[in-house]
Amino acid sequence: MVACPVCAAAPDPPRVVSPDRLHGTPGRFVVARCPRCGTGMTLPPATFHDLASYYPTGYGAYEARPHPHVRAISSVIQAAQRRAARRRPPLDAIAALPPGRGLDVGCGRGDVAAGLVGDGWRMTGVEPSDVACVVARERGVNARHGVLATVALDPGAYDAAIFQQSLEHTDDPVGDLRRTHAALRPDAVIAVSVPNAGGWQARRFGGRWYHLDLPRHRVHFTASSLARALDEAGFTDVRTSTSTSAVGLLASIQYRLWGRCLFPHGLALRVAAGLCALALPLARLADRLGGGGDLLHATARRPSGSSGK
Numbered sequence: 001m002v003a004c005p006v007c008a009a010a011p012d013p014p015r016v017v018s019p020d021r022l023h024g025t026p027g028r029f030v031v032a033r034c035p036r037c038g039t040g041m042t043l044p045p046a047t048f049h050d051l052a053s054y055y056p057t058g059y060g061a062y063e064a065r066p067h068p069h070v071r072a073i074s075s076v077i078q079a080a081q082r083r084a085a086r087r088r089p090p091l092d093a094i095a096a097l098p099p100g101r102g103l104d105v106g107c108g109r110g111d112v113a114a115g116l117v118g119d120g121w122r123m124t125g126v127e128p129s130d131v132a133c134v135v136a137r138e139r140g141v142n143a144r145h146g147v148l149a150t151v152a153l154d155p156g157a158y159d160a161a162i163f164q165q166s167l168e169h170t171d172d173p174v175g176d177l178r179r180t181h182a183a184l185r186p187d188a189v190i191a192v193s194v195p196n197a198g199g200w201q202a203r204r205f206g207g208r209w210y211h212l213d214l215p216r217h218r219v220h221f222t223a224s225s226l227a228r229a230l231d232e233a234g235f236t237d238v239r240t241s242t243s244t245s246a247v248g249l250l251a252s253i254q255y256r257l258w259g260r261c262l263f264p265h266g267l268a269l270r271v272a273a274g275l276c277a278l279a280l281p282l283a284r285l286a287d288r289l290g291g292g293g294d295l296l297h298a299t300a301r302r303p304s305g306s307s308g309k
């Protein structure tokens with residue numbers, strides 16, 4: 001019996017069907033939507049072993065060491081992008097705090113957390129890839145190998161928590177938010193970014209929407225369902241917003257035309273991402289006309305004196 005991972009209602013029959021267009025995992029996957037809260041869930045359910053098999057070793061966040069020239073160019077561009085990201089929602093809510101102890105769930109190679117370390121934060125990361133953990137540690141992040149269900153965190157100890165494109169990768173988002181709630185001190189801030197499954201791009205492209213990313217994305221949030229998940233976990237003062245990703249629109253058009261990713265890794269991927277960045281003003285205009293961007297952000301607070309639900 002499948003139940004909505006946010007509100008436990010029975011989902012509608014699946015309507016969105018897609019193969020793995022990025023890495024070619026065998027099989028077809030479907031997304032069923034909850035009629036009560038709007039959350040989408042990827043089916044069939046995945047075991048721990050299935051989840052690990054969905055990520056090739058070259059997968060973006062896990063890629064250990066690109067060619068030195070590529071690495072130098074990318075690192076300059078990415079450092080500028082990360083500085084800009086800390087001035088925009090949801091990370092601006094954390095950058096505005098005095099530096100303290102932070103938690104980055106799904107920290108990858110520590111891209112976001114290392115920037116905050118540079119601002120004076122002491123960052124703990126939780127990351128299922130041991131290769132990525134090694135890189136994150138070299139960048140000053142106390143990266144712990146595992147997931148929230150397996151890694152021990154000090155209770156009530158952290159001033160801020162980040163989920164950057166990670167909450168959609170778990171089958172138990174409310175459970176993970178509750179574990180994070182328990183690790184935060186009262187009044188601490190949480191910042192979440194996920195793909196916007198309630199946006200026009202998701203509706204327009206359906207099974208060919210780039211950010212659907214089946215079967216790796218397990219949960220598909222709308223603004224209201226993400227707010228509900230945070231509320232279920234005991235957070236308050238939830239604020240949501242959207243933004244436009246550099247790659248989403250062009251990559252979805254690519255899926256519409258060719259049905260798969262033509263540049264899944266390496267230098268070609270980096271060149272394609274650069275071209276997407278040049279087309280970003282056009283994507284932003286389309287999102288403005290469509291009523292919102294393809295990325296969804298939320299900030300919320302652990303209320304004073306709460307112990308979670």
Ligand SMILES: [Zn+2]
Nearest residue numbers: 004007034037
């Ligand atoms: Zn639901």
